[in-house]
Amino acid sequence: MAAPKTSGSTWRKSSHSGTDTNCVEVAFTPARVAVRDSKNPTGPTLSFAPARWRTFLRTIDR
Template sequence: MSFKPNSGDGTVPEWIKSSYSGADTPSCVEVAATPETILVRDSKNPNGPRLTLAPTTWATFLPYASDASEG
């Protein structure tokens, strides 16, 4: 998954649903980029806790996530 940070002041993140999630899939992760962080949340609980990552941490994680889906 790759995307550009939101334009504007970054106060309202634009959430992007995982491309591996279908309309009928109950388990889903959403990701949003701000100028300073990457946010991750459970789509079933959008007002719940969020994981906040540095962009470099997110970039390090992505290859592991894509490898896991192939096995």
């Protein structure tokens, strides 16, 4: 699957990230949730369907 178009999207840093540069950022588009490494904002992104992203969050929040 092609990477979601995230231009114009607002990238948010994880609230669990510290003040260092080892952070994860997410951007929400109508059809996908994109995830990237904040140290490399022009690098590759991971892309998830919103339902899969919610499942992931519920799984790690146990």
